[in-house]
Amino acid sequence: MTSDDEAFDRLLEYVEDELGFATSYYDDSYLDRRVSSRMRRSDTESYAAYLDLLQSDESEQEALLDAFSVNVTSFFRNPEVWEEVRNVLRALSAERDRIRLWSAACSDGREPYSLSMLALDDPEVKDGNVRITATDIDREILAAARRGVYENTRTTDIGEQLAPLDEYERYVRRTDDEFAVTDPVKDLVSFERHDLINGDPKSDFDLVVCRNLFIYIDAEHKLPILETVSKSLSVGGYLVIGKTETLPDTLKPAFEPVARRLRIYKKVDTTSIR
């Protein structure tokens, strides 16, 4: 191990023990990219020097924690996935009296609000029976999610993100470049903080959407997270993971693919879930 590696490990240990972010569960090269970007911003040349800075500067601690939880998201991210999610909601609505959905790692709320808009928009989905729980580890992003106000930027076109809906104006109030989600959309969603690594499983969900988190998590910790998520589903419930993510082999017997390419699965058995 080089002295550079040792200094990097000491830095991660400090972040885990003193700042409470479980670095040991995340992929090292992902963490290194985030740390290196903070080092460039703060003109620090070595991990050891950056650790000194971190120990003495609370605003840098916050900046690093912010950099670790990447919150990139959008309404109807990968629209083709949402076409199939619409079918799943229809199927659930036809067979169950109440439908409980969980957007796990929901970021700024655009994912659970997409679920809510879809439920309100589709005449085959009884939206009165739908309740959505939306969770994330990051308190600040949850505050933004509860506000539910999104802005066009140079790189983000909110109107375009909402295009899968025929008339998105029914679900957002637009003022210039700002889009505020309306109360009926918000009323179906409750936000709460939940850590998918250290938190307990939930129970009896009919659909769990847990997308684009595993890309940051190191291989050995993906399974416990997916087990938590899988335990939270009722038998016959559906799981949606990110389009570039995969289900570990040990969990495959518990699920039957509904749309393999879109990473949508139905839970058919519980025996392979620890």
Ligand SMILES: C[S@@+](CC[C@H](N)C(=O)[O-])C[C@H]1O[C@@H](n2cnc3c(N)ncnc32)[C@H](O)[C@@H]1O
């Ligand atoms: C890239 S966003 C994904 C947002 C949304 N699911 C999507 O696909 O658009 C990843 C989210 O995971 C959250 N996150 C990271 N670690 C987490 C953990 N241990 N438990 C819960 N959420 C976590 C981050 O705060 C961030 O908001």
